[in-house]
Amino acid sequence: MALTNIQKEQIQQVIANCLRNKFKNYVPKNNFMPFHFRLLGKDRLALYSFMQSLLTTFGSSIFEPVAVAVAKTKFxxxxxxxxxxxxxxxxxxxxxxxxxxxxxxxxxxxxxxxxxxxxxxxxxxxxxxxxxxxxxxxxxxxxxxxxxxxxxxxxxxxxxxxxxxxxxxxxxxxxxxxxxxxxxxxxxxxxxxxxxxxxxxxxxxxxxxxxxxxxxxxxxxxxxGGDGVYEELLDCFEMAGIELRPEIDEYFANFNH
Missing domain, CATH: 3.40.1560 (type ii restriction endonuclease, domain 2)
Structure with a gap:
């Protein structure tokens, strides 16, 4: 095992904090799309817009701090x-x-x-x-x-x-x-x-x-981080996603009001 359980928890926390900061600072686009709203719902369109924004900054907002956390275990x-x-x-x-x-x-x-x-x-x-x-x-x-x-x-x-x-x-x-x-x-x-x-x-x-x-x-x-870190890191992202799911659902549910 390349990462200890403590290191995995630390990395999961880095991922979670990065996403929470993104939620805190994200400003949705105010595009009026009445047909799309009726067909898909404002929450789904808000999620899509958020994902597009997240993907453009994933390197600096997620991958960089995670890379730092992983590399500190070895370098x-x-x-x-x-x-x-x-x-x-x-x-x-x-x-x-x-x-x-x-x-x-x-x-x-x-x-x-x-x-x-x-x-x-x-x-x-x-x-x-x-x-x-x-x-x-x-x-x-x-x-x-x-x-x-x-x-x-x-x-x-x-x-x-x-x-x-x-x-x-x-x-x-x-x-x-x-x-x-x-x-x-x-x-x-x-x-x-x-x-x-x-x-x-x-x-x-x-x-x-x-x-x-x-x-x-x-x-x-x-x-x-050492052999096996890639697979362990994927697990860290999955666990962080499970932890954040209620917060994510609550955040996007607000767009239906």
Missing amino acids: LKVESQYVVGDSIYSDCQHAVQTIINGLTISAKPNKIKELEILRISLSGTINNLKPSRADLFVETTSGEQYLFDLKTAKPNIGAFQKHKQTLLEWAGITYTKDKNAQVHTLIAIPYNPYEPQPYQFWTLAGMLDLEKELKVAKDFWDFL
């Missing part, structure tokens, strides 16, 4: 919305763009080689950047750092050049601060919408080194 340092830094060597910044340009022509990403290129490009002037934040930062007892950018289950394929650039810049910024840093920069996708089929990696291939820059569903959660 020495854990932080959400981690400030990576705001400066990078000019030669390193140029190397990032050269790598991106190369991938657009011949899509053969290799993160190990890319990091080596960045390491030997720590020269030139120091350029200031807009402070960059990683959704999740974890560090092992040996000082190995992992920076995650949490994405939706079906990310926009057209944006992955920018995502790749962000991952490389995070590494460059980290090396600018400490050339000997052991850093890994990755995309994390909390669940696989295609399950039980494999995740459709073809949408990400070409820019990302799928072995070194991507963790999806079980791979992500088990990495954070």
Whole structure:
């Protein structure tokens, strides 16, 4: 068992608190939809609207705090919305763009080689950047750092050049601060919408080194907390939902008045 009962209770409480905060701060849309109201009921439409709002913020409002709670069971340092830094060597910044340009022509990403290129490009002037934040930062007892950018289950394929650039810049910024840093920069996708089929990696291939820059569903959660955490986490969400069901029903029943 990867999580103790106490840890499971703590994670369930994190989930419950996140949802309660969402209820507290949620402002329903005041769209007048008389046909829909008569057909489905205001409470069901309110629930649908709430779900749409929740899905757009699930990463920051649910997955990030849950990831922090899970990672604290295994890692020495854990932080959400981690400030990576705001400066990078000019030669390193140029190397990032050269790598991106190369991938657009011949899509053969290799993160190990890319990091080596960045390491030997720590020269030139120091350029200031807009402070960059990683959704999740974890560090092992040996000082190995992992920076995650949490994405939706079906990310926009057209944006992955920018995502790749962000991952490389995070590494460059980290090396600018400490050339000997052991850093890994990755995309994390909390669940696989295609399950039980494999995740459709073809949408990400070409820019990302799928072995070194991507963790999806079980791979992500088990990495954070240990083998078996993904299934245990699903149970935590289910138990939190059972606990909150009366509150959820009461909240949406108010929309029928």
